[in-house]
Amino acid sequence: MAGDLLVVEDLRVYFPLYRSLLERLLGRPYKIVRAVDGVSFTLGRREVLAVVGESGSGKTTLGKAILGLVKPVSGRILFDGVDLARAKGGEARRVRRRISAVFQDPYKSLDPLMPVGEQVAEPLLIHRMAGRSEARRMAMEMLEKVGLTPASEFYWRRPHQLSGGQRQRVAIARALITQPDLIVADEPVSMIDVSLRASILELLESARRELGVSVILITHDIATARVIADTVAVMYLGRIVEYGPIDAVVEDPRHPYTAALVTSTPSISRRRPPRFPVKGEIGDPANPPPGCRFHPRCPLALEECRRVEPPSASDSGRTYWCLNPLGPGGLWRGVEA
Amino acid sequence: MAETIISVRGLKVYYYTLSGVVRAVDGVDLDIARGEWVTIVGESGSGKSTLALSMMGLVLPPGRIVGGSVLFDGVDLTKLSGEELRRLRGKRIGVIFQDPSAYLDPLRTVGSQIAEAVLEHGVASSESDAWRIAEEALEIVGVPASRARAYPHQLSGGQRQRVAIAAAIALNPDVLIADEPTTALDVVVQARIIELLKGLQRRRGLTIVMVTHDIALAGEVSDRIAVMYSGRVVEWGSAERVIGSPLHPYTRLLIDSVPDLWSRRKVRSIPGEPPDPRRPPSGCRFHPRCPLAVEECRSRQPPRVSAADGWAECFFAGEAGGGR
């Protein structure tokens, strides 16, 4: 679609797996981890897309591919119509500065030696968007905006003089200062004190509201995702298994893994569906099962799920990849284990 | 109420560090009944782990118990020798941690590690008995007995945590202390581990003391909840009551700050930052962040206000302001 900010088409990112010396001597072939294995989606302007899924399902790798930190083996990433893999020189730099990142660990994602204000100003200098004094002034303003006041004092602090929540605010200020169109936020709250997480989410939300940025929010916690996301992509072993408006996907999922995910999430709400039972431990992306990758754990698996890769299907706005999906309202009726 | 198995009285555990004295646990009283599931919740650094581990007499240096007592089945753990404590642990009180790899020996099969503990504590008399008990324990936690000959690295994170639980329950303890047992696990795996623990509690009458920062998880599984803030238990009561009508403003704000998947209420962070445990605020330690705070909160430690099934340490606990 013309209006979409980001289009990801059949993206694949593989990593070679470490082989022991013995395995090498025996001439065993390279094993590969199919961290992201055929992912497609589109992201609109001002849209917040949550990417949720099991540990090791490839969420972080997907984010890194969009940020240009890992190289896909195939597939395309179109940002505002520009193919990120093909863009060169000036065009590449112009596109790159419209994409920012916020990482999980606020203790490690800032340079320990540099005053935090300088780090917020740095993207402006890197992209030659402002001179030194102008950059400093804008960084002060941005620190103010993310709630680090008085900014003139925070500007000169080093990361170790800030709390985890404050550091994450610095990271967000740094991400916003170039006025990007897209922020990729990988687990931005999972290392923050629970009582402070909401304010970090609120910062991202207001960036969307006031600055019109789109956000890809990578998280393992679908409850966090539901706070600010419009759409959700549920990943399992390198693939998206269900995709759609987050309310629809959470309340009335089609894919059994989504059902397991939402019903396993702890909740103190009275109104909640019964637990959807799954077997086994988490999947291994180095040895994905044939057919539907979820079939060994799925209580609804059919014989053909072992052989056939499920095609995509759509149902009232959501897309899912499953041969034997839950019906409408199926989540609330429960399943016999 | 059932018989009390652990009774904590006026407990103070301080860490003597180079940068000052950390009052990790600073005057805590709790009574834990046999067979119940108690969860300690609170923010990072509030002293949850320190409190839970001191319930089995485990205080790591530079920490010291500087006051109070911990009665386990009537015996004061703070007065026992290291050897007596060691025998008590494992045999009567088991423990599991967030990262099971930290105490599983990577070079030995998981079965032999469990069997060894079983022999050492005299639960079995022969090696073959011990091995049989180890295999049974693994079956109970849902690890096939054939996996007893696997090395830790051959198991997934969830399976390793199951092995850790198996090692703890093989000795048939009365109490299991679980410090963030599922924090490192995926939610779907977490749900199954929690179900497993719940089953053990029901079927064997195991007493469980769990530590977590996830108040929704606490609300789901526990019988009673202790809410910690800056070294003190500020609220104590049945899970239903603590979650449903919290007495302490901190509890209420904490619940309101975490998103819940099934209710679309707005989440709001608690203003301010958690206090520095080396310099806790005067009076009520929550007062700098509390919307209800008055002058008195600054200067005086609030009294313990009792409710039907517990209490809260707040001047306003009895009034509408504290509840919902």
Next chain:
Amino acid sequence: MEGGLFSRLMGVVAGLVRGPGGLMTATGLAIITMFALVAIAAPWIAPYPPDVRPPGAGLLEPPSLRHPFGTNDLGYDVFSRIVWGARVVLKVVLLSSLMSMAVGVPLGLISGYYGGPLDRLLSMVMDSLYAFPGIIMAIAVASVLGPSTFNAAVALMVVYVPTYYRMTRARVLELKNEPFIEALQAMGAPGWVILVRHILPNAAPTILVVFGLASADAILTEAGLSFFGLVAVYPQPDWGLDLYYGKNYLLDGAWWLVFFPGASILLLALGFALLGEGLSERFRVRGGSYG
């Protein structure tokens, strides 16, 4: 900004001296400073010229009030020779350390950060240089270049470049995996910005430690060079050279001819070694990211 350069420098020093390993750092700095002051103030400290026999001085006089370190076979005052000799050794060692750093650190940064064929080539060259015994290589290079302080410094530089290179490269490999570097890459920062503004400052403590330890080693190697006459020419004052000529009189009981130059060499080397060890203690304790 806050205060002058001097007071800021003193602030840094005070910080180093107070932290862990501070006693070692402080002792090392004190020893080095003492020798540096002696070298700078040599004309005022030395009671006699180093290469002239003072009037009334005997040959091979044992230490006395007039000649605290005695006199040598030509009647020169040993104390004055030690004082002037400090200039030579400090000049050679500091010059060589700075040159090794100037070559080894940038190569280590580039090699570690960019990797690839250049990294493999450089690593191979440096490893083979490193495998040579330092003193033999220094002698080989210095003999080719001929005796002079500058040539000696160049010879020492060749010996210690691989040390700076390897340590810098190792630290860069560590830092390269830190999320804050990844964050910079994600924002499209060019390699040189990341290297100069972020990796170099974070690698600086490691480089300082190497500076201390490698300089300590370089002092011993320098002594070897000057022992073989590859730094200075007699009668220029030079510790290693004095050691060489002094050893001939050891059997005659003139112990002071070797003791004072030898002790000076060891003490100065100890100063640098303590500085290096103290710093490494200090920075290790503060953890990987020095946060």
